[in-house]
Amino acid sequence: MADRNPFAEQAPLAPGDRVWLVAPSGPAPEGTVEPAIAALEQWGLNVQVGENLRKVDARASYLAGSDDERRRDLVEAWCDPEAAAVIALRGGYGAMRLLDEIDFGRMADSALRPDGRPKLLTGSSDITALHQAWAHHVGVPTLFCPMVGNAVFGDSERVRADIKRWLFSSWSDEQIRLGKSAQTLTAGEFTGITYGGNLSLLAAGVGAPEFQPGAPDQPGILFLEDVDEDVYRLDNLLLQLKRIGWLERAGAVVLGSWESCGEDADRRALLREYFGEAGVPVVWEVELGHHPHAGSIPLGVRAKLSAPEDGTMPTVTIEPSEE
Structure with a gap:
């Protein structure tokens, strides 16, 4: 798209808009669907539910129905002419299994x-696979954010308020909430397109058309996070991205939360090894991803990262529309 911030003048959603709640990955834990619907309805949204939202696959209990069922829900929701957004209930595993059989020409046309x-796709974690596919095939911005079926959405008012801000406010000059723990690892400034997400998913997609190094057209601001991975696993995943050119294509890097990813000192030493001498601005200790108060990140839009060297808080600010 020529305009890399189509939400600069008008918010993605407004009360009364029709949104679809779908489960492209794992099944809905018991007791999560109704509260998720209620929360979205409290925001004034007209919530439609995917036909297979509550299903569990007969073969693989870690999937919310078969690949065909989950894919059909996702495609029908996105292609609904009245839809304003498609909201992933939760992550887990399975979104990448859907990609090969999706008619992305139809998705782009819709x-x-x-x-x-544009319509808006939201979600995080395993939904990274869909964010990459939308960036590559559909060409519209998406919102990497905590999911309404996860405990963090119900437990944290900060999380809910931040998601609501990105849904119901225009994106021009809005700052991404990095959190009070955010620090500069390498000082500098950079302006580029936001991209990235969950490290494990990005590494798992290596070689697929949706997972080419860097932002679609130019170096961008790379966001990375993960959960439940040992430090040696993070090392392996980062090495994989480094070897295919993902890391060197980044014009700036934002490192999010690494919940249950080994000892803090070991993990920080590893991240410093990969990013401390990268020659680009780097911000770390950011509240994104699986952090209990994770912020939301618009992907596929132009933003400016400022990482001061004087100890003041780093910022990432969404730019207005390009002329």
Whole structure:
């Protein structure tokens, strides 16, 4: 898209808009669907539910129905001409299994609402696979954010307020909430397109068309996070991305949370090894991903990262529309 911030003038959603709640990955834990629907309805949204949202696959209990069922829900939701957004209930595993059989030509043709704004895809963790596919095939921004079926959404008012901000406010000059723990690892400034997500998913997609190094057109701001991985596993995943050119394509890096990823000192030493001498601005200890108060990140839009060397708080600010 020529305009890399189509939400600069008008918010993605407004009360009364129709949104779809789907489960492209893992099944809904008991007792999570109704609270998720209620929360979205409290925001004034008209919530539609995917036909297979509550299913569990007969063969693989870690999937919310078969690949065909999950894919059908996702495609039908996105291609609904009245839809304004498709909201992933939760992550887990399984989104990448859907990609090969999706007609992305149809998805791209269905990407815009009648007023010209794109529809919005939201989710995080395993939904990284869909964010990459939307960036590569559909060409519209997406929102990497905690999911409404996860405990963090119900437990943290900060999480809910931040998601609501990105859904119901325009994105021009809005700052991504990095959290009070955010620090500069390498000072500098950079402006580019935001991309990235869950490290394990990005590494798992290596070689697929949706997972080419860097942002679609130019070096961008790379966001990375993960959960439940030993430090040696993080080393292996980062090495994989380094060897295919992902890391060297980044013009700046934002390192999020690494919940249950080994000892803090070991993990920090590893991240410093990969990013401390990268020659680009790097911000770390950011509240994103699986952090209990994780912020939301617009992907596929132009942003400016500022990482001061004087100890003041780093910032990432969404830029207005390009002329």
